[in-house]
Amino acid sequence: MLVSVLSLKGSPGATTFAVALAARWPAPARALLVEADPAGGDLVLRFSLRSLPGLVSLAAAARRGGETDLVWRHTQQLPGGLPVIAAPPDAEQARAALSTLAPDPTGAPAVLRAAADTPGTVVVVDCGRADPGSPALPIVRSSDAVVLMSRAHADDLAHLPRRLPAVGRWSPNPVLLLVGEGYTEAEVARELGVPPLGRVPHDPNGAAVLCGRPNTPRRRRNSPSRSALGRCAHTVATHLALRQRPAVPGPRPAGPGALWAPVATPPTLPGVPPAAVSPNGIRPAPQARTAPTEERGGRAS
Numbered sequence: 001m002l003v004s005v006l007s008l009k010g011s012p013g014a015t016t017f018a019v020a021l022a023a024r025w026p027a028p029a030r031a032l033l034v035e036a037d038p039a040g041g042d043l044v045l046r047f048s049l050r051s052l053p054g055l056v057s058l059a060a061a062a063r064r065g066g067e068t069d070l071v072w073r074h075t076q077q078l079p080g081g082l083p084v085i086a087a088p089p090d091a092e093q094a095r096a097a098l099s100t101l102a103p104d105p106t107g108a109p110a111v112l113r114a115a116a117d118t119p120g121t122v123v124v125v126d127c128g129r130a131d132p133g134s135p136a137l138p139i140v141r142s143s144d145a146v147v148l149m150s151r152a153h154a155d156d157l158a159h160l161p162r163r164l165p166a167v168g169r170w171s172p173n174p175v176l177l178l179v180g181e182g183y184t185e186a187e188v189a190r191e192l193g194v195p196p197l198g199r200v201p202h203d204p205n206g207a208a209v210l211c212g213r214p215n216t217p218r219r220r221r222n223s224p225s226r227s228a229l230g231r232c233a234h235t236v237a238t239h240l241a242l243r244q245r246p247a248v249p250g251p252r253p254a255g256p257g258a259l260w261a262p263v264a265t266p267p268t269l270p271g272v273p274p275a276a277v278s279p280n281g282i283r284p285a286p287q288a289r290t291a292p293t294e295e296r297g298g299r300a301s
């Protein structure tokens, strides 16, 4: 399974959440994190990784033609053992690596797809900010699931109506995650015609560990397995993994405290026409709506 994580504006925590998603992907799947941010990677600096192997060496190897397990030879490990393919911190090098991979039929999407198509494997890709000209777009387009992250304040949400149609063309069923405080899911669904999958909690301590800042033994609650952020990532990962499978009866990630109401059919939300809603996904309403504004009664804190 190939999962892209991206943002449209600002820095909502896409890299942090991509790390959490891969680290907390439900067993027994083997998870791999790929940093494919054209603006340059953060993982090398955050986790004191070596510059190679990584995205640059993968691009060079893929150009020579590669086998199914090629990606695994270009990984390093984060603390805890998560294998990662890190992007170079330099944006020019990162874009060059992605561009080298993308147009080649044996390039990034094909190489990553091959790994992601291996049974029991999930490849989580941090695609950074998704602009129409991004060299990471071929990866987004070939993904099985696209996770779009946005902060929930008016100035961030105001950009969504203009940008969501493009996301809908890249992926048939992307999911939207709100980050931190701000407008509620219901308000966003009502105003934008987009039902968010859920909300990523504001969790500076949990985020710090996922960004490579050390966790002390006395602060175990900040580890990905216990932090609010890590638990949220696990819930989202479980949802995506279940959504990918053919519908079979079985447990769903719902219950008290679940991030969203489980849906087998498109939910009906007050004020949202049914056609505007896909199962926990994004389907912009036919008529562009304005983003909620503070003046119209939305919550911003």
Ligand SMILES: Nc1ncnc2c1ncn2[C@@H]1O[C@H](COP(=O)(O)OP(=O)(O)OP(=O)(O)O)[C@@H](O)[C@H]1O
Residues within 6 Å of the ligand: 007, 010, 011, 012, 013, 014, 015, 016, 017, 037, 042, 128, 129, 179, 180, 200, 201, 202, 203, 204, 205, 207, 208, 211, 229
């Ligand atoms: N859920 C969260 N709660 C609190 N802080 C967070 C959260 N997620 C990320 N952060 C913090 O926000 C900062 C930016 O996070 P991150 O690098 O993941 O964002 P990004 O969207 O990938 O940014 P960029 O666009 O620069 O790639 C980091 O310092 C991180 O610790």
Ligand SMILES: [Mg+2]
Residues within 6 Å of the ligand: 014, 015, 016, 037, 042, 126, 128
């Ligand atoms: Mg990032």
